[in-house]
Amino acid sequence: MLQAQDIRKSYGRGAARFDALKGVSLTVHAGESVAIVGKSGSGKSTLMHLLALLDSPDEGVLLVEGSNAADLKPKEINRLRNEDFGFVFQQFFLTPNASVLDNVVLPLKIAGVPPRERRERGMAALAQLELADKAKSKAVNLSGGQKQRVVIARALVGSPKVIFADEPTGNLDTVTGGLVEDILFDLNKRGITLVIVTHDVELAARCDRQIFLRDGLEEHRPTITTGSAS
Amino acid sequence: MNFVDVLRTAVANSFRSKLRTTLTVVAIFIGAFTLTITSAIGTGISSYIDTQIASIGASDVLQISKAPEDQGAAADNGPAEYDPNAATSGGGFPGGGAGLSFAMLTDKDVDTIAGTAGILDVNPVVSVSPSYIEYGGNGKYELSVNATSAVTKPDLAAGVQLSSDADTNQILLPTSYLENLGFGDAESAVGETVTIGIPDYQAKMHEVEATVVGVQNESLFGSGAGLGQRLTDALVAVQDTGKPAGPGRTYFAATAHIDSNASQEQIDAIKADLAADGYRGQTVSDQIGTIETVISGIVGVLNAFAVIALIAAGFGIINTLLMSVQERTREIGLMKAMGMSGGKIYALFSAEAVFIGFLGSAIGALVAIGVGSLISGALASTLLADLEGLQIMQFAPGPVALIIGVVMLIAFLAGTLPARRAARQNPIDALRYE
Numbered sequence: 001m002l003q004a005q006d007i008r009k010s011y012g013r014g015a016a017r018f019d020a021l022k023g024v025s026l027t028v029h030a031g032e033s034v035a036i037v038g039k040s041g042s043g044k045s046t047l048m049h050l051l052a053l054l055d056s057p058d059e060g061v062l063l064v065e066g067s068n069a070a071d072l073k074p075k076e077i078n079r080l081r082n083e084d085f086g087f088v089f090q091q092f093f094l095t096p097n098a099s100v101l102d103n104v105v106l107p108l109k110i111a112g113v114p115p116r117e118r119r120e121r122g123m124a125a126l127a128q129l130e131l132a133d134k135a136k137s138k139a140v141n142l143s144g145g146q147k148q149r150v151v152i153a154r155a156l157v158g159s160p161k162v163i164f165a166d167e168p169t170g171n172l173d174t175v176t177g178g179l180v181e182d183i184l185f186d187l188n189k190r191g192i193t194l195v196i197v198t199h200d201v202e203l204a205a206r207c208d209r210q211i212f213l214r215d216g217l218e219e220h221r222p223t224i225t226t227g228s229a230s
Numbered sequence: 231m232n233f234v235d236v237l238r239t240a241v242a243n244s245f246r247s248k249l250r251t252t253l254t255v256v257a258i259f260i261g262a263f264t265l266t267i268t269s270a271i272g273t274g275i276s277s278y279i280d281t282q283i284a285s286i287g288a289s290d291v292l293q294i295s296k297a298p299e300d301q302g303a304a305a306d307n308g309p310a311e312y313d314p315n316a317a318t319s320g321g322g323f324p325g326g327g328a329g330l331s332f333a334m335l336t337d338k339d340v341d342t343i344a345g346t347a348g349i350l351d352v353n354p355v356v357s358v359s360p361s362y363i364e365y366g367g368n369g370k371y372e373l374s375v376n377a378t379s380a381v382t383k384p385d386l387a388a389g390v391q392l393s394s395d396a397d398t399n400q401i402l403l404p405t406s407y408l409e410n411l412g413f414g415d416a417e418s419a420v421g422e423t424v425t426i427g428i429p430d431y432q433a434k435m436h437e438v439e440a441t442v443v444g445v446q447n448e449s450l451f452g453s454g455a456g457l458g459q460r461l462t463d464a465l466v467a468v469q470d471t472g473k474p475a476g477p478g479r480t481y482f483a484a485t486a487h488i489d490s491n492a493s494q495e496q497i498d499a500i501k502a503d504l505a506a507d508g509y510r511g512q513t514v515s516d517q518i519g520t521i522e523t524v525i526s527g528i529v530g531v532l533n534a535f536a537v538i539a540l541i542a543a544g545f546g547i548i549n550t551l552l553m554s555v556q557e558r559t560r561e562i563g564l565m566k567a568m569g570m571s572g573g574k575i576y577a578l579f580s581a582e583a584v585f586i587g588f589l590g591s592a593i594g595a596l597v598a599i600g601v602g603s604l605i606s607g608a609l610a611s612t613l614l615a616d617l618e619g620l621q622i623m624q625f626a627p628g629p630v631a632l633i634i635g636v637v638m639l640i641a642f643l644a645g646t647l648p649a650r651r652a653a654r655q656n657p658i659d660a661l662r663y664e
Contacts, residue, residue, distance in 0.1 A: 054567055054657050074571070082569025093564045093661065097246065109239075110570045112232045 001162065001193055002028040002051050007060030009046050020046040022216040023060070030161070033185065033194035035204035038213035045166060047213065048197045052085055052164045053077050082111050086155030086192075088184075090167035092147045096140035100131065100150050103139050107158045125153040129183065145176035152183055162193040169203060181206065231574050240581035244589075247554065251586060254543070254550045258590025258637060259597070261540035265633050266598035268536055270623035272529035274606070278620045279522055290490035292497075292511040294343055294352070294504060295483040296333030334480035335509075342507055348488055348500040354481035358457070358465040360428040361435065368412035373426060374454035384456065385619075388416035389444025392458045399440040400458030401426075405447055407455065416445040426461075430471035438464050448616055486511070540637060543590070544644040547583050551648035555579065562652050563660020572653040579649035580642055587641025591634040599625045 004026050010019040020043040028034050028051070038044040049055045050062060053069055062069040064080065072080070086107075094103045105113075105122040113121070126132045129149040134142065139150065148168065155163050165184060169177030181203060188194045196207060204210045212219040231239070244251050335343075335354060344352045362370040383391050384402065392400050403411075403419060413419040419442050426438045440461050457465070488500060497513060504511040555562070562575060606623040614620050 049658050052567075078569040078571050080569070081567060087567055089661070093560055095561055106565070107568045109235055110231050110565060110568050110574075112235070 001030040001065060002195075003063040004047075004051065004057075005061045005063070007047075007050060007057040007062060009043075009050060009055070009057050019216055021050075021057070024211075024213070024216070024218050025060075026211050026218070028162075028193060028195060030193055031188075031191055032209060033188045033196070033207040035207035035210045036195065036197045036213060037199065037201065037204045037210050039199055041215075042213040043216040044197045044199075044213045047211075048164055048166060048195060051195060052087070053081055082107055083158055084161045086158065086160035086163040088148070088151050088155050088163060088165040088168045090170040092151050092171070094139040094147060094150060097138055099135065100137050100139055100142070101126065101135040103150060104154045104157055106154060111158065121157055122153075125157040126150075128156065129153045143176075144172050145179065148172060148176075148180050149183065152180070152187075156187065160192065162195060163187065165194065165196045167198055167200075168196065169198075169200065177203075231570060231578075236574065236577050236581055237585075240578055241585050243554070243558075243578070244582045244585050247557075250550050250553065251589075254546045254586055255590040255593070257543035257546040258540065258587060258641070259594040261536055261543050262591040262594025262633060262637050263598045264539060265533060265536035265637075266595045266625070266630060267602050267623065268529055268532035269629045269633065270598070270602050270606075270625050271532070272526065273626050273629060274620070274622050274624040275525050275529075276522060277624055278617070279518055279525075281619060282518070290488050290492070292349075292486045292488060292500070292504075292513055293355075293483055293517065294335075294486055294509050294511045296335060296339070297505060297508050297510040334482065335484055336480055339509070340481070340484055343484060343486060343504065343509060346500065346503050346507065348492070348496065348503070350487045350489065352484050352486045353459060354479075354484045356462065356466050356481065358428070358462060358469055360426045360465060362427040363407070363411065363455070364425045364427070365411040365413070365422065369410075370427065371407070371410050376454040376456050384446040387445045387447050389420035389442070391444060392456055393443075396443075396458055396460060398458075399438065399461035399464060400443045401440040401461060402444045402446050402456035403442055404455060405445055408445065419445055426465070428465050428468050430468055431473040432471075434472075436468045436471075438468060447619075540640055544640050547586055547641050547644035548647055550586070551579060551583055551645055552651070554582070555648045555652045558652075559655065559660045562655045563657045566655060566657040567661065575655070576649045576653040579652045580645045583641045583645025583649070584638050587638040587644075588634065590641075591637035594637075595630050595634055599630070 004024060006023045006025050007021060008019070008023055009021040010017055012018050022043075024043070024047060026034075026047075036044045036047055046055070050057050053062075053064070053072075056062075056070065064072070069077070095106075101119070101122050104125055105118040108118045108121060123132060123135060126135055129152060131146065131149055131153060134146065134150075139147065142150065148171070152163075152168075155165075163184070168184060169180055172180060184194060184196070185206060194207070196203065198204055209223060210221075212221050337354075340352050340354055343349060358375055360373045360375065363373040364370045386402075387405055389402075392402055401424065403424075405416065408416060408419055411419075411424070413422070422442050423439055424442060426440055427435050428438060429435050438461070440457075443458075446456065488497065492500075501511045565575065566572070602623040602625065606621050609622050610620065614622060
């Protein structure tokens with residue numbers, strides 16, 4: 001599905017130069033759940049951004065379903081991000097004064113889906129996350145857990161192949177966070193590939209595989225499972 | 231994102247910060263309002279002048295005077311050589327002399343003009359000063375004479391125009407004379423005989439009878455009564471009775487008839503021939519063209535001020551949108567992350583700018599039309615009541631649509647800078663932005 005070969009990425013120049021990734025390789029297979037684990041500054045967010053085609057690596061090759069991302073046209077990359085990828089962010093990034101439904105259907109609106117179909121699919125996604133009754137509320141009036149569920153509904157609405165989640169439970173309390181995790185892994189069981197960036201070892205343990213990053217390099221540790229972590 | 235969604239989203243976005251949008255709209259409103267009013271004044275005045283010219287329709291009349299060649303030469307070559315045969319006016323003003331000189335036409339000049347190819351006849355413009363007019367014993371009223379009646383074909387309320395070869399004394403009365411003289415309406419005046427009183431050179435009053443052939447509406451070109459050529463000759467004869475023989479009669483100007491089917495080239499050729507002999511021939515539209523040039527100059531200056539106001543408003547749009555881009559950095563980043571192209575982001579912000587421009591200009595134009603029509607209507611019945619048919623402001627759909635279009639274009643141009651900035655946002659930087 002996604003394959004990174006010895007990719008490097010640095011920011012800034014001269015003395016301010018910061019090497020975020022110093023040669024990382026990984027493969028994400030369709031249908032699996034992968035956790036990218038590391039401390040702040042380890043390069044885990046940068047890796048996710050590169051995998052999600054939000055940025056391009058300085059060196060190394062990134063393959064998306066076998067084709068080199070560097071050879072893709074901007075239009076094709078936009079289509080991939082819009083249709084095949086879904087995003088869940090720690091800070092939610094909801095438009096506060098727009099309705100929940102409007103927030104959820106944003107990817108469909110960008111794709112140019114007609115309003116009626118947008119509404120139907122948006123309501124279906126909200127129903128899946130038990131938020132149908134909140135469709136007309138303003139996003140600003142929701143609780144943290146509700147907001148994250150709206151964000152997941154938004155990631156889900158375009159029927160993506162991969163969902164990228166950047167610290168999906170970072171802003172939530174343990175109970176709510178647990179619920180959001182359940183939702184994500186439930187989606188994974190239905191065939192959606194999951195790439196989660198986190199520093200939470202327990203969340204990482206629920207994934208099929210973990211990539212540990214430290215100072216821009218992969219740290220080889222034995223794969224932890226839910227059983228071994230507890 | 232399709233076109234309709236871009237528009238709809240842009241409109242919704244512009245209402246997100248209501249105060250900011252409102253203030254920008256007010257700035258544009260002021261510019262658009264001013265521009266609409268000034269262009270309406272331009273339209274109103276030129277259409278009035280056009281109807282006046284159309285009502286005159288005297289394309290077959292040239293007004294001829296001596297070309298002011300001396301003045302032009304004086305600036306470059308010093309004073310011109312004295313010519314004892316050149317007739318000048320000004321001697322009649324106390325203390326006046328050559329300093330007030332104005333080249334006059336002599337009888338010899340009139341003959342020369344008559345001899346020019348294409349000129350059918352020439353009548354020197356003479357000044358007659360009748361004292362009063364009376365009808366049916368209803369009292370004597372002062373009579374002012376429209377000196378240009380021979381060149382104009384005024385807009386008539388009743389009756390017919392003066393004819394140059396009539397064998398009766400003809401007079402055209404203005405509508406304003408009817409009531410005082412004792413006529414019920416314009417129709418009843420036509421065909422009636424009025425008495426005109428005029429003093430001779432020794433101030434002895436004489437009376438001349440004239441037939442009313444028509445009644446004219448008030449217009450720009452002389453508000454007095456129009457006199458037929460035969461009546462004018464009769465009045466001049468009375469006026470000159472007892473006048474000592476002078477050095478020969480002189481005239482300010484002469485009117486000449488040309489073929490009414492003459493093309494512009496033929497008229498130009500006649501004017502060129504006259505110019506070669508030292509005369510200046512002008513058709514009525516030439517003379518009015520000068521007025522029009524002055525008016526369009528004034529309207530142009532007013533428009534320039536309005537455009538300056540609009541350019542200032544354009545900077546308001548830039549400011550408003552830059553703030554919007556700043557505020558919505560994350561949202562823009564999110565949309566780009568979700569696959570929205572830079573071009574669509576650009577379109578989104580440009581559409582917002584154009585919409586703000588449209589709001590300001592449409593409201594400005596509508597209010598201008600409302601207020602302008604009220605003011606124009608009020609002026610037409612009070613201050614400008616003497617100029618019948620003058621609507622000082624006329625709002626034509628063409629210019630108003632053009633103004634709205636131009637303002638939207640200015641808004642679009644103002645929006646390009648913020649829109650470009652938005653389109654170039656890097657999704658990652660935008661999403662990291664706190």
